[in-house]
Amino acid sequence: MRTVQFSGILLALSACLFSCQKHSLSDYNYHRKHFKNILDLKGIPVTPQDEHLSSFSDLGSWHSFGLPKDSDKAAFGGFTGPFVMRQQESEWISPELLKLTLHDPVSGKAIALSEGKLIKNDFYPGILQQEIKVEDLKISLSLFFIDERTAFLKAKIHNQGEKRELQTSWKGKIFSQDDRAIRYKSKGLYIPIAKEEAVEVFFQEKGKLITSDSLAYHYQHTPFTLFRNGFWEESLLVRFTLSKEERKRSPLQTATILKQGDTFEIQNEERWDKYFKTLFKTHRKKALLSAQLHRTVAAKSLVTLIHNWRSAAGGFQHQGIVPSYAAKYFQGLWAWDSWKHAVAIAPFEPELAKDQIRAMYDYQNEEGMIADCFFRDPELESVNWRNTKAPLSGWAIYEVFTETGDSSFVRELYPQLKKYHYWWYTYRDHDQNGICEYGSTDGTRIAAAWESGMDNAVRFDSAVILNNQTKGAYSINQESIDLNAYLYQEKVYLTKLADILGITEDGRRYQKEAKELKEVLKTSFYHAKDGYFYDRRLKTKKPIRIQGPEGWAPLYNQIADKGQAEGVVKVMMDSSKFNTPIPFPTLSAAHPLFNPQKGYWRGPVWLDQAYFALKGMQYYGYKDEAIDMAEKLIEAADGLTSNKPIRENYHPISKQGLNAKHFSWSAAHLLMLFK
Incomplete structure (x- = not known):
């Protein structure tokens, strides 16, 4: 706690703020103050499980906070929460x-903030x-x-x-949950x-x-005198730590940290302003949206x-972005999601983008497979x-390289990517013809459908699981056009990555394989009468x-x-x-x-x-149509x-x-439309 007296500094700051606010948004000088309550x-x-509320976190924290409603006068003087993010809990x-x-302290009367005028709650x-x-x-x-x-x-x-005498206190309570209690230190x-x-x-x-009781506390400070135009200030820290070891190791002493609030706030503002400077660069010619x-x-x-950024902890050996903090079942990292998140966040937080990819490769087995997903708590067999x-992932690695120019990152991941490919x-590849199928390790068709990322897609309704010759490997009886298109493109990215590393022999191999695969996909998966690409049956090759x-x-x-395009x-x-x-629904609206x-x-x-649809249209010269469809999408989506x-x-x-709120890969692909 400290008190300071009024000086001309406040007037100077006010003048600066007034001047800054006169800038037009059209100047592209974007600041976070332009995005109040977005x-x-x-x-x-x-209740502890109240799911209709949203909250705010940053820097990979596992806890978050919100604001009371403007009408919640009894809550004036504080913030909502904290909300802690845990697997399924x-x-x-x-x-x-x-x-x-x-x-x-003289009269003993409370100064009720609930009776005051709310100037800001944003x-x-x-x-x-x-x-x-x-x-x-x-x-x-x-906060x-x-x-x-x-x-x-x-x-x-x-x-x-x-001049007046004042006394400040902090009060709060926690929800009753099992044997949970507030302890005083x-x-x-x-x-x-x-x-x-x-x-x-x-x-x-x-x-x-x-x-104090087990669920509430009242922490009171010593009375003080506050002169006319004087200030009283205090700082607090709220930590959510995940182990005893974390509580023991702190980069700075708490007392030192508490004195550096102004420095931390300036750093916070500078970081976010840098994000917006990157986001709102002058219009990019290849961007589909401005x-x-x-x-x-x-x-x-x-x-x-x-907000969905989570730091390394437990099963998270590296930091990453979860699909949604708002959905209990999404507090983990998924492979498909992670590649997309890494591409989108790379211009803003390149180290996070790299770690997002590393996090998934931490779960690559000896054979080369990458796990579908994992969670923070390894004890839950998750x-x-x-x-x-x-x-x-080849796309993700290459895109991160283009943003960072970090060839050491490419060198680090290249052997693992090659092994996974x-x-x-x-x-x-059930019949070893060079065309792959989605499958599973446990012989279930549902896991094979999950492997596609399109869990209950109609195209898999009649699929049958087959036991491959390799132990612990199963495929469905259909060769999927999207899977093999991704594998083709991965060969293209592997060629580029090999070139970056100077591995010419590998590059020639990928080029040859890509050329051969492309020809098969063009000639065997396109249905000329329908003007569309389809999966095909493994044995009969029928679409x-x-x-x-x-x-x-x-x-x-x-x-x-x-012509096919x-x-x-x-x-x-x-x-x-x-x-x-x-x-772009995930099934033709004409289908029963x-x-x-x-x-x-x-x-x-x-x-x-x-996004894949829009970029595909753009690649083949339908940019105007793609822009129209992109505009239609973002204007229409509720x-x-x-x-x-x-x-x-x-x-x-x-x-x-529909479904989860604050969804990361939706946000990621929206960002890509502006890139």
Whole structure:
């Protein structure tokens, strides 16, 4: 706690802020202050499992906070939470753990913040801010993250009236959960969560614990005098640590950290402004959408990825981006998602992008297979080795290299990528004809469908699982066009990566294989009458004439010839099939099993597949059509241009958002449209 007196500095800062606000958005001088409340993070949880609320985190933290609603006057003086993210057990620890309260020590009367005027109660990218005017006092609070375990809360009181005596306190409570209780430590609180995890609170100055029970506390400071135009300030830390070892090792002493709030806040602002400077570069000729024209969508997409950033811990040997913090079942890393997240975040956080790829390769077995997904808690047997995911890591590695120029990263991952690429031909090529199938390690068809990433797609309804000659390897009895298109493109990327490393012999091999595979896919998987690419039966080689996004994979991966691309684009632009109110559903709207409300991959629009469609159109000269479809998509999808969360997928007819909120790969592919 400290008090300081008014000086001309405040007036200078105010003048600067006024000057900064006069800049037009058209100047492209974007600052986080331009994006106030682009996500609605307001509301107080009623139960630990309250799932309708959103929250804010940063720097890979595993805990987050929100804001009370403007009408929640009883909550003025604090922030919602924390919310802690755990495998299948994510929960709100408290409705409001840290609430500032004031009273007059002379009269003994409380100074009720609930009776004050709420000036500010806002989320800006990277920070929460609240400001209340009560009597002659202006109370300001801000909360932001300073590392992957620590949130920093700054509180300030400005006395705009006559000299007065004040006394401050912090109050809070936690939800009743098992045997959980608040424990008091010198200058802080300790709340055990589960196993070795704990939430810790550190106050800047030692106070007095007035009342305490297992679920509530009241921490009171010594009275002080605040002169006219004087300030009182205090800082707090809120840490969510995951082990005893983490609580023992701290890069700086807590007392030192608490004194550096201004420095940390400046660093936070500079980092976020750098993100926006990168995001809103002058218009890129190859971009399908303008970030300047769709700045809310662009900024919200970036914020969504940062909010889903999780640091290394437990089964996470490297940091990464989870699919959605808001869905308990998505607190892990998935292979397909990870490749997409890495490409999108690379311009902003290149080390995170590299680690996102490394994290998945940490789960590569001796044969070369990469696990489908894994979670933080290794004790829950939470690594899925039943299947892998479609091969997009070569794309991710190359895109990260183009952003960073880091050839050492390529050298590090190249042997593992090569091993994974050829794993497909050993374990997922039933008849050894050089054309692969989706499959599983446990002999189940459902895991084979998961391997495609399109879990319940109609094209797999009649598929049968087959035992391959290699032990522990199974394939379905159909050769998928998207899988082999991705494998073709991976050969192209392997050629480029080999060239970067000077491995010419490997490069020649990949080029030869790519040329041969491309010819087979063009001649054997395209149905001229329908103008579309299809999967085909393994034995009979007959096409499985179900139109889904797999059919435009040859355009995205630049396999189709000009005439074939024309046929596919014609199908994509057909309003009875894929040019729906939100374009590019995952099953043709003309199919009798089209069911977006319940279908998951039987109709909803997934933005990764929409991106592949749009880029495929662009590659073959249909850029104007692609731009029109991209504009149509983001304008139609419910909430994309407002402060609603980005969804896992969207209903192509009603336009409503479906399934998980704050979904990372949707955000990732939106960002790619601006790239």
